[in-house]
Amino acid sequence: MKRYLAMLAAAAAIVLTSASCTKEGVRRFSGNYSFKTSGSIEAAITGYEILGTQTIPLTAESGQLSVVTSDKSEGDMIVAMNILGGNLITFNANADGKTLTIEPFTRSLTLMMGTSLSDLTTLTTTVTVSGSAQRYDDSLLFNLTYEGGFTYQSMDFTIVSSDVECWAKSND
Numbered sequence: 001m002k003r004y005l006a007m008l009a010a011a012a013a014i015v016l017t018s019a020s021c022t023k024e025g026v027r028r029f030s031g032n033y034s035f036k037t038s039g040s041i042e043a044a045i046t047g048y049e050i051l052g053t054q055t056i057p058l059t060a061e062s063g064q065l066s067v068v069t070s071d072k073s074e075g076d077m078i079v080a081m082n083i084l085g086g087n088l089i090t091f092n093a094n095a096d097g098k099t100l101t102i103e104p105f106t107r108s109l110t111l112m113m114g115t116s117l118s119d120l121t122t123l124t125t126t127v128t129v130s131g132s133a134q135r136y137d138d139s140l141l142f143n144l145t146y147e148g149g150f151t152y153q154s155m156d157f158t159i160v161s162s163d164v165e166c167w168a169k170s171n172d
Contacts (some may be wrong), residue, residue, distance in 0.1 A: 039164030
């Protein structure tokens with residue numbers, strides 16, 4: 001009987017230990033990462049009947065990303081993206097269980113517009129970014145939503161959808 005109780009206690013200890021190793025909340029996401037972001041937006045001319053949309057590929061961005069805790073009890077975090085050859089972007093996020101939810105923030109976005117390679121024009125606009133991230137092993141996958149609009153050749157465009165992802169692999 002003692003042997004049975006000892007085995008039962010050992011099994012319970014293993015279950016409790018493995019359950020406590022599952023990181024959730026801020027502990028799940030905190031760290032330093034290398035990242036790459038890419039994707040596209042879908043834009044339509046504003047003020048006209050929509051005859052279709054234009055897919056605009058985004059310039060890929062990469063660099064270093066840090067996720068730090070600002071309020072552990074609330075799950076609040078600050079994310080800093082140091083883009084190589086570009087600007088630093090910081091935003092707030094909230095870790096709840098296994099999801100990191102990005103609080104909407106604005107950022108500058110550079111778009112390459114034109115009908116051919118010979119007439120490409122660079123334009124900068126401000127977009128609102130939101131989204132969420134999940135952790136997979138030692139990496140984070142951010143699914144980002146871009147909203148906003150811009151003017152190109154005297155026409156106003158509105159972003160009607162976006163397909164933007166950011167993969168961040170831990171540096172630890």
